[in-house]
Amino acid sequence: MNSMTISPLATPAIRAVKRNSTLTSSLSSLSFSNHFNFFETSLRSPSRQRRQQRQRPPSPQPTRPKSSIPSNAPPTPESETPHSIYERAKSHALAFDRHHHLLSSPSWRQTQMRQTRLSPTKPHPRLPPKFFPPHRPPNSRYPPSFFPPYAHTSRPGPPAHPPHHVLLHDPPSVARMTSAAKLARRLLDVACHPSLARAGRTTEDVDALVHDRTLASGAYPSPLNYMGFPKSICSSVNEVVCHGIPDGRELREGDVVSFDVSCYVGGVHGDNCGTVIVGDCDFDENGISASALPEWNEDDYYDLSSDCSFLKRDWRNVPYRTEFSSEEERMRFVTARRLVQAALESRDEGVKACRPGGCLSDIGAAIHAVADAYGYDTVRHYRGHGIGTDFHCAPFVKHFRNDDKLELLPGMIFTIEPMIVEGTAECIEWDDQWTVATEDFGRAAQFEHTVLITETGVEILTLP
Numbered sequence: 001m002n003s004m005t006i007s008p009l010a011t012p013a014i015r016a017v018k019r020n021s022t023l024t025s026s027l028s029s030l031s032f033s034n035h036f037n038f039f040e041t042s043l044r045s046p047s048r049q050r051r052q053q054r055q056r057p058p059s060p061q062p063t064r065p066k067s068s069i070p071s072n073a074p075p076t077p078e079s080e081t082p083h084s085i086y087e088r089a090k091s092h093a094l095a096f097d098r099h100h101h102l103l104s105s106p107s108w109r110q111t112q113m114r115q116t117r118l119s120p121t122k123p124h125p126r127l128p129p130k131f132f133p134p135h136r137p138p139n140s141r142y143p144p145s146f147f148p149p150y151a152h153t154s155r156p157g158p159p160a161h162p163p164h165h166v167l168l169h170d171p172p173s174v175a176r177m178t179s180a181a182k183l184a185r186r187l188l189d190v191a192c193h194p195s196l197a198r199a200g201r202t203t204e205d206v207d208a209l210v211h212d213r214t215l216a217s218g219a220y221p222s223p224l225n226y227m228g229f230p231k232s233i234c235s236s237v238n239e240v241v242c243h244g245i246p247d248g249r250e251l252r253e254g255d256v257v258s259f260d261v262s263c264y265v266g267g268v269h270g271d272n273c274g275t276v277i278v279g280d281c282d283f284d285e286n287g288i289s290a291s292a293l294p295e296w297n298e299d300d301y302y303d304l305s306s307d308c309s310f311l312k313r314d315w316r317n318v319p320y321r322t323e324f325s326s327e328e329e330r331m332r333f334v335t336a337r338r339l340v341q342a343a344l345e346s347r348d349e350g351v352k353a354c355r356p357g358g359c360l361s362d363i364g365a366a367i368h369a370v371a372d373a374y375g376y377d378t379v380r381h382y383r384g385h386g387i388g389t390d391f392h393c394a395p396f397v398k399h400f401r402n403d404d405k406l407e408l409l410p411g412m413i414f415t416i417e418p419m420i421v422e423g424t425a426e427c428i429e430w431d432d433q434w435t436v437a438t439e440d441f442g443r444a445a446q447f448e449h450t451v452l453i454t455e456t457g458v459e460i461l462t463l464p
Helices: 021-042 046-055 082-099 108-118 171-192 203-216 327-352 361-374
Strands: 014-017 166-169 234-237 240-242 256-265 268-277 384-386 393-397 413-416 419-421 427-429 436-438 444-446 449-453 458-460
Touching: 082 327, 082 361, 108 327, 166 171, 166 393, 171 203, 171 256, 171 268, 171 449, 203 234, 203 256, 240 256, 240 419, 240 444, 256 327, 256 444, 268 327, 268 444, 268 449, 327 361, 327 413, 327 419, 327 444, 327 449, 327 458, 393 413
Parallel strands: none
Antiparallel strands: 014 166, 234 240, 234 256, 240 436, 256 268, 384 393, 384 413, 413 449, 419 444, 427 436, 449 458
16 A cells, blocks of 8 residues: 555564754655645645646755765666666567557557547445544453554554654564555455456455455554555556546456555564456356466566566466457457556566665666556556555655655665556546545556565565
């Protein structure tokens, strides 16, 4: 779930670290800006937000002297410069376009955006929230420690540390974070399974099942009642970018759906997100079990010298659909695959850019390079975030080119969650003050990992 606010984080397993005075000042300015982005946009109507986005000049980046750049950071290998990342992603995009004959259809993007505009995602009726009563007596199943601070009140509470403090996790805290992250991934796999995320089901069906599975696993669904959010997951369909509220809308074949799944267990949060295409599988979704899906091989997925796995199956290793009723239907699915592939690759390149002694801005540069290579854009307004006892805290991770100079240190844990869109990155917010959608009806896709900076590199905590 994207950064919204900063809540208290006080635990002996996590220690706050203040950088040198120059960097502290710069990071403080950055963090406060991110801290209030959510509140600023949530008070706007969509029409007012559109006017302000057109009229408001871009905010200047905080000035940071060169001394704030870590001098002991190892140079980025020549093979991993933004240019080389762009060239690698460009080769994947070109392979995809040739395979699916998109080079002969230059107007496919405008056609798909027009189709989305003719049948936009709209809010539907939804069931009442499953909030826990504020004065519920504690019991053995739900002791007080089971709940995050906002579970009964909707307010995370005042921050225990200033936003310019970056948190380093010690081994006991890393162990708890790993456990929470892996549970979040198992719950995400439930939400994204072809037997659940299929035509005829509603996003509220997915939310209800994930809610029950979360509680059965001894965890609390992190989004529930966070700043008043009424559901246990976020579900974003087609042009919805993020923070979509599950409701009674039935999923349709060809829908692009992102599920953002988070949980609170052991006093810390786990957070991740994945995007699926409804109905894009080469088998009957009914009754298929998770064990029926083959194991995913990341090393072969983008290997252009082998079988080009990304042309045949998705990130769940589900084989793509091969038969369509019309050319229009085929193009709807194929262009959705391309967008999802770009979002997945941008997240993975962002993760690869992480290393001890590296710079926070390397992540945004890598992600933006992939978006450029595919001809897409990356959303600026919503960002990754630190995570621990707090759902959202520093550092805040921009998924676009930026000048944020923060040295990555062992013990840092944060999310990388780019939102890639077909058209422009301009967004509007619905009247529910949560749902964020593209202004031009371009579809969106998002993937998210929680990562740990280690002494030797980066560890993905949200792996199966």
